Amino acid sequence: MGFRLTPQDTSFFSLFATSAGLLVEATRELTRFLEVDSSQWGQVAERMRALEHEADEATHAVIKKVNSSFITPFDREDIHALAANLDDCMDHIEETADLIVLYGIDELPFAIAEQFQILSRMAELTAEVMPRLRGLKDLPSYWIEINRLENQADKLYRKMLAELFNHSNPDAVHIIKMKGIIDGFEEAADSFEKVAHTIEGIAVKES
Incomplete structure (x- = not known):
């Protein structure tokens, strides 16, 4: 990174760290959909809104x-x-969690647990990389791993769609609802990758 003669305001890094930390909380909250009865899912969605x-x-x-x-x-x-x-990541997660409740879903696809794990790991990596933005060092491993996870999320997304549409007794309304849920979490994974691409662009520009 080039030498700067002027001081920098480092409070930006704290704000980015705050945003990323909230994403870690949100992705951990997602797992509650798998841990509690569906009658309590409204509470999960409420926490997501907060x-x-x-x-x-x-x-x-x-x-x-x-x-x-x-x-x-x-x-x-x-x-x-x-x-x-970063805001898009949160928006997609919160919106999709809300749809689960609004659509009256009471059972999620088995593979959604793996999707939650991927999103959780993406959030953790994003939070871990924020302090490194100060010196823009040791960043490639971050965006490489985010890209790998996004590819994994893509494959899982296609698998869940195939299982949804290939069901022996398809219900059109159920398919529409579940596709919205599956799409929403895929968009969240895409947003994490966009964060990584942005950071990669910053690193290249500032090097």
């Missing part, structure tokens, strides 16, 4: 900081992109 609200506040804080700071740690457009992509 986390999404906190994530929105963190995103707004980043945007406000960008607009009020003369010096930023890297390009403003990259800070905006990173904040927006």
Whole structure:
């Protein structure tokens, strides 16, 4: 990374760490769909809404900081992109969790447990990489692993879709509902990969 003569505002890194930490909480909360009775899923969705609200506040804080700071740690457009992509991860997770309750789903596909594990690991890696943004060091292993996990999520997504559509007694309404759930979690995985791509772009630009 090039030498800078001007001081940098490091509070951006704390805000990014906050956003990523909330994603870890959200993905851990997802597993409660598998641990509690479906009658309690509304409570899980409610907790997700609270986390999404906190994530929105963190995103707004980043945007406000960008607009009020003369010096930023890297390009403003990259800070905006990173904040927006982190927010997208939370939005997809919260929205899909809410749909589970709104659609009146009482049983999830068996393979969804593996999808939750993938999302949880993606969130953990994203949280772990945030402190390393300060020096932009030791980052390639992060985006390589995120890409591997996203490929794994893609394969699982296709498998769940195939099982859904190949059911011996298909119900059209059930298929539509479950496809919405499966799609939503796949979009969450895609968003984690977009975060990784953004960080990779920052590392290349600042090197």
